[in-house]
Amino acid sequence: MIDTSRMEAPLLEVRGIHKAYRSGGGMLEVLRGVDFECPPSGFVAVIGQSGSGKSTLLHLMGLLDSPDGGEVLLGGERIDNLPASRRDRLRNTDIGMVFQAYHLLPELNALENVLAPLLVRHGVGAWFRHRKEARRRAEELLCRFGLSARLHHKPRQLSGGEMQRVAIARALVARPRLLLADEPTGNLDEASGAGILDALCELNRDDGLSIVLVTHDQSIARRADRIVRLVSGRVEGL
Amino acid sequence: MYTLLLCWRYLRTRWIALASVISVTLGVATMIVVNAVMAGFAHEMQSRIHGILSDLVFESHSLSGFQDPDWHMEEIRRAAGDDVEGMTPTVAVPAMLNFHVRGQWVTRQVMLIGIDEKTHAAVSDFGRYLQHPDNRSQLSFDLREGGYDTIDSQTKGETQVATRPALEGAGWPHRRMRVERERLWRERQAQERGTEQAGGGSGDGGSQSSGADSSGPVRPVDHQVDAVLAATNNAPAPEEALAPTAEAHPPTAPVDPFKAAKPEEGRTMDMAKEQFTGIVPGIGLASFRDASGVDRFLVLPGDDVKITFPTAATPPKAVTDTFTIVDFYESKMSEYDSNFVFVPIGQLERMRGMIDPQTGVGSVNSIQIRLRPGADLDAVRDRLRSAFPPDMYAVSSWKDKQGPLLSAVDMEMAVLNILLFMIVAVAGFGILAIFFMIVVEKTRDIGILKSLGASSAGIAGIFLGYGLFLGLLGAGAGLALGLGITWNINRIRVLVEWCTGERVFDPSIYYFFRIPTIVDPATIAWIIAGAVGIAVAASVLPALRAARLHPVEALRHD
Numbered sequence: 013m014i015d016t017s018r019m020e021a022p023l024l025e026v027r028g029i030h031k032a033y034r035s036g037g038g039m040l041e042v043l044r045g046v047d048f049e050c051p052p053s054g055f056v057a058v059i060g061q062s063g064s065g066k067s068t069l070l071h072l073m074g075l076l077d078s079p080d081g082g083e084v085l086l087g088g089e090r091i092d093n094l095p096a097s098r099r100d101r102l103r104n105t106d107i108g109m110v111f112q113a114y115h116l117l118p119e120l121n122a123l124e125n126v127l128a129p130l131l132v133r134h135g136v137g138a139w140f141r142h143r144k145e146a147r148r149r150a151e152e153l154l155c156r157f158g159l160s161a162r163l164h165h166k167p168r169q170l171s172g173g174e175m176q177r178v179a180i181a182r183a184l185v186a187r188p189r190l191l192l193a194d195e196p197t198g199n200l201d202e203a204s205g206a207g208i209l210d211a212l213c214e215l216n217r218d219d220g221l222s223i224v225l226v227t228h229d230q231s232i233a234r235r236a237d238r239i240v241r242l243v244s245g246r247v248e249g250l
Numbered sequence: 251m252y253t254l255l256l257c258w259r260y261l262r263t264r265w266i267a268l269a270s271v272i273s274v275t276l277g278v279a280t281m282i283v284v285n286a287v288m289a290g291f292a293h294e295m296q297s298r299i300h301g302i303l304s305d306l307v308f309e310s311h312s313l314s315g316f317q318d319p320d321w322h323m324e325e326i327r328r329a330a331g332d333d334v335e336g337m338t339p340t341v342a343v344p345a346m347l348n349f350h351v352r353g354q355w356v357t358r359q360v361m362l363i364g365i366d367e368k369t370h371a372a373v374s375d376f377g378r379y380l381q382h383p384d385n386r387s388q389l390s391f392d393l394r395e396g397g398y399d400t401i402d403s404q405t406k407g408e409t410q411v412a413t414r415p416a417l418e419g420a421g422w423p424h425r426r427m428r429v430e431r432e433r434l435w436r437e438r439q440a441q442e443r444g445t446e447q448a449g450g451g452s453g454d455g456g457s458q459s460s461g462a463d464s465s466g467p468v469r470p471v472d473h474q475v476d477a478v479l480a481a482t483n484n485a486p487a488p489e490e491a492l493a494p495t496a497e498a499h500p501p502t503a504p505v506d507p508f509k510a511a512k513p514e515e516g517r518t519m520d521m522a523k524e525q526f527t528g529i530v531p532g533i534g535l536a537s538f539r540d541a542s543g544v545d546r547f548l549v550l551p552g553d554d555v556k557i558t559f560p561t562a563a564t565p566p567k568a569v570t571d572t573f574t575i576v577d578f579y580e581s582k583m584s585e586y587d588s589n590f591v592f593v594p595i596g597q598l599e600r601m602r603g604m605i606d607p608q609t610g611v612g613s614v615n616s617i618q619i620r621l622r623p624g625a626d627l628d629a630v631r632d633r634l635r636s637a638f639p640p641d642m643y644a645v646s647s648w649k650d651k652q653g654p655l656l657s658a659v660d661m662e663m664a665v666l667n668i669l670l671f672m673i674v675a676v677a678g679f680g681i682l683a684i685f686f687m688i689v690v691e692k693t694r695d696i697g698i699l700k701s702l703g704a705s706s707a708g709i710a711g712i713f714l715g716y717g718l719f720l721g722l723l724g725a726g727a728g729l730a731l732g733l734g735i736t737w738n739i740n741r742i743r744v745l746v747e748w749c750t751g752e753r754v755f756d757p758s759i760y761y762f763f764r765i766p767t768i769v770d771p772a773t774i775a776w777i778i779a780g781a782v783g784i785a786v787a788a789s790v791l792p793a794l795r796a797a798r799l800h801p802v803e804a805l806r807h808d
Contacts, residue, residue: 068802071801076700076701076801076805077801077802096705096706097705100700100703100705101703102703103701103702104702104703105703109701111701115694115697115698115805116698117256117695117698117699118695119256119259119263120255124255128252129702129703131251131252131255132251132252132699132704132708133703135251136251136254138251139251182702
């Protein structure tokens with residue numbers, strides 16, 4: 013199931029990962045020894061039914077959660093056991109995330125939402141030094157996704173597709189090495205979903221961005237270079 | 251940076267949190283107002299107490315006092331060094347003040363204080379409290395030719411103060427008018443006597459003067475009239491002449507008015523041109539303030555009064571003498587204003603027999619000491635205490651003298667502050683509750699921020715900063731409100747009185763015409779710091795909760 017012939021050093025590597033959640037009285041084992049990797053500039057789709065653990069896998073790769081066993085490597089270095097501050101830093105600089113429910117901050121407008129990772133990264137002083145450059149980058153991204161007229165709209169004034177494009181712009185503003193997308197088209201109608209998917213493919217193709225996309229939809233998964241199928245916490249070979 | 255931005259956005263979008271801050275605002279405003287008014291009252295009271303009492307009082311335990319005040323003053327100066335700025339001897343004895351109002355004798359228990367009019371004003375604010383402008387600059391125990399203030403000189407141009415028209419004609423004009431009236435009255439009495447030829451009390455007592463003999467008790471009113479008409483001795487009488495000349499107490503020694511009328515030294519005093527020894531009684535002894543705030547005077551400068559006081563002999567004997575009121579003393583402390591009567595110290599020493607017949611050196615009860623500004627009150631007091639035998643002399647500061655009162659006020663302020671701070675603390679719990687709700691509401695946003703790489707400390711910072719902002723906002727609004735109320739409190743009082751028709755602040759009780767306030771920046775700083783501190787402390791728990799949220803669970807939260 014691991015295609016070692018195609019590339020030598022994977023960007024992201026997951027080895028024998030286990031994760032269990034306490035549910036009710038007992039433990040619910042969500043992931044039971046998953047191995048997975050994504051090459052540089054690769055586009056990998058993780059497909060599975062609801063409850064197969066694909067979102068949990070994504071959270072572990074995005075360092076939002078810690079595995080019970082196994083390890084996560086980014087660029088050959090283990091990252092799942094780093095101290096919290098380093099993990100926060102990595103999330104901010106190296107990993108961009110896109111969610112099914114967009115997860116924009118309702119108090120901020122589109123531009124500010126896109127700038128949020130940079131706001132998180134910089135303190136007050138540093139922010140004022142980098143403000144111009146950051147703004148330019150954010151506006152550029154929004155324009156690229158066709159939102160140049162929507163810069164100062166609050167999320168509730170945007171459509172679903174627009175919100176998801178803002179979310180993608182936010183994920184990219186910090187120039188991450190890896191984009192993790194969790195059902196990015198799940199809440200969208202077909203046309204908007206297709207637009208988002210096209211945007212992701214374009215990013216992968218033109219910018220060489222590595223993308224891991226989690227979905228339950230076979231047709232979406234087919235757009236990826238590789239498909240990994242998760243069934244009840246284990247990877248099922250194709 | 252996101253911390254600040256989000257704080258600011260939450261502040262602008264979460265109005266409910268502002269509601270919780272209103273209680274902080276009100277608490278802070280109340281504390282500021284209450285502290286300002288209490289400090290104003292305390293200051294007013296202290297300055298009044300201090301205005302009457304000198305910095306230090308050096309006194310003997312016995313009523314007869316100690317001899318040779320000059321020697322004592324020198325010793326004090328030697329013990330206290332340059333800290334002493336001024337000193338003056340005083341004699342204080344309990345006494346009874348009697349005066350005649352509308353056919354009745356009024357007797358008041360007073361403290362008779364002999365003062366040196368040259369130096370007394372230098373050790374306390376005594377001079378400031380007198381009613382005649384000239385007396386304020388230099389007290390004289392000679393009656394003035396009118397010119398007493400009809401507007402209280404201590405009110406600083408306050409226009410709504412009730413004037414004292416009664417003081418308009420006080421002084422010699424009043425005295426001449428009274429003498430004239432009494433003369434006319436006597437003439438009328440003489441006419442009536444001529445027609446009626448009847449003796450015995452007809453109720454008003456006036457006819458007593460005609461047929462009175464030693465058979466019946468002499469009515470007090472006769473004494474007044476007789477004293478006025480036929481005062482036989484000049485006031486500065488030698489001490490042995492004192493008892494016989496002054497009318498003795500009516501019940502004990504009824505005196506034949508005709509006998510009293512005979513001039514002892516062969517000279518009749520011209521009442522319209524001469525006066526007895528001058529005294530300055532407290533204004534509360536001579537007047538009362540009616541419900542409308544107007545002072546009603548029972549006697550005026552120019553009137554004569556009788557004072558009974560003990561001699562310095564052992565055992566003391568009561569002696570009585572007649573005095574002329576020359577001014578009023580108004581310190582606005584009713585305890586003093588209705589208790590003190592000031593007389594020239596030399597006269598009092600003579601009348602009480604406190605002057606050594608051989609040496610001519612007088613005795614005094616106490617020496618009032620004023621210290622130079624900035625001198626350590628307690629240190630000088632302790633130095634004096636150690637320099638003089640404590641079984642003979644007592645040295646106390648003005649604070650010691652009024653210790654219970656001052657500490658009661660301090661205590662009151664402390665308790666009030668604690669209570670009011672509880673209000674702010676209650677407001678803190680309101681903030682706590684609302685913050686928990688906001689954290690729950692913002693759970694997903696917290697997850698988002700964490701997914702963007704925000705640290706737990708940063709998340710906690712958002713809510714702590716939010717609490718700080720709210721606290722500052724509440725305290726700032728409270729500061730503005732409190733200062734606004736404090737600076738306009740008298741206008742507000744007038745408004746409230748107008749609305750309710752009730753007197754909120756009765757000047758006849760407090761002796762102030764306006765509510766005194768003192769805004770102490772240090773107190774305000776403490777209040778603000780306390781309020782902001784409470785707001786921040788109340789946001790600590792919600793902030794910790796927010797920081798501890800698990801990002802994955804937070805993201806799933808709806």
